Amino acid sequence: MSCVPPGTGWPDDPASADTPVARDAAEVVELAGGSRTLRELLARESVCRACPRLVAWREEVAEVKRRAFAEETYWGRPIAGWGDDDPRVLIVGLAPAAHGGNRTGRIFTGDRSGDWLFRALYRVGLAVQETSTHAGDGQRLIGARMVATVRCAPPANKPTPQERDACAPWLLRELGFTRPKVIVALGGFAWQAIWPALGSAGYALPRPRPRFGHGVEVPVGDAVLLGCYHPSQQNTFTGRVTAEMLETIFKRALELSV
Numbered sequence: 001m002s003c004v005p006p007g008t009g010w011p012d013d014p015a016s017a018d019t020p021v022a023r024d025a026a027e028v029v030e031l032a033g034g035s036r037t038l039r040e041l042l043a044r045e046s047v048c049r050a051c052p053r054l055v056a057w058r059e060e061v062a063e064v065k066r067r068a069f070a071e072e073t074y075w076g077r078p079i080a081g082w083g084d085d086d087p088r089v090l091i092v093g094l095a096p097a098a099h100g101g102n103r104t105g106r107i108f109t110g111d112r113s114g115d116w117l118f119r120a121l122y123r124v125g126l127a128v129q130e131t132s133t134h135a136g137d138g139q140r141l142i143g144a145r146m147v148a149t150v151r152c153a154p155p156a157n158k159p160t161p162q163e164r165d166a167c168a169p170w171l172l173r174e175l176g177f178t179r180p181k182v183i184v185a186l187g188g189f190a191w192q193a194i195w196p197a198l199g200s201a202g203y204a205l206p207r208p209r210p211r212f213g214h215g216v217e218v219p220v221g222d223a224v225l226l227g228c229y230h231p232s233q234q235n236t237f238t239g240r241v242t243a244e245m246l247e248t249i250f251k252r253a254l255e256l257s258v
Contacts, residue, residue, distance in 0.1 A: 095150040116246060120250055
């Protein structure tokens with residue numbers, strides 16, 4: 001099986017067998033914009049098939065698997081946003097990891113970047129436990145929510161601009177439902193991708209666009225966009241990102257969200 005069929009019992013699966021499926025960019029616009037509730041939006045996100053290259057890759061990975069997870073069932077579908085439905089802090093990442101979120105069904109769950117991220121969130125009070133290994137493991141975000149700018153795992157962690165743009169209506173609609181006070185962009189790709197969505201969602205954007213940097217704060221209307229280096233293995237192994245740096249960012253996010 002290359003992906004989990006919707007409505008078959010996966011923990012927190014928002015979709016059912018009757019959830020409508022977007023099969024191209026135009027249908028993403030239609031289904032995202034027509035979602036009447038956040039729950040309906042998440043269900044539609046989680047079954048999207050609009051980008052053929054991403055669909056083929058995520059399902060191939062779910063079929064072949066990594067040796068360490070050979071006995072596990074992979075999610076193999078797009079990763080919907082998850083966390084608090086009324087968040088003060090929205091955490092925006094690039095895309096699910098092939099053997100992380102694409103396996104577990106939740107972004108940052110089950111990969112090494114997530115190990116760093118959840119530890120920091122727990123220590124500042126934004127998560128109930130410091131690890132997250134699989135859907136249904138008891139992890140819960142407190143006043144925070146996580147989304148990806150691209151909902152499917154991309155080959156080599158590099159979605160194309162066309163795939164980013166096709167996925168953008170899901171992010172735009174989720175911003176409309178949640179209206180967070182602080183948006184934390186993890187890495188330069190998320191920083192670049194969030195700007196058009198913020199503009200389309202009605203946030204007042206400064207011009208020229210500020211450059212991404214760790215700790216950069218940018219007022220966007222009544223909210224604040226906060227830059228944070230991505231807790232990737234490369235960044236954590238080299239010391240570009242430390243546990244203290246991550247905790248400082250999320251402490252600041254809490255301060256700004258009051």
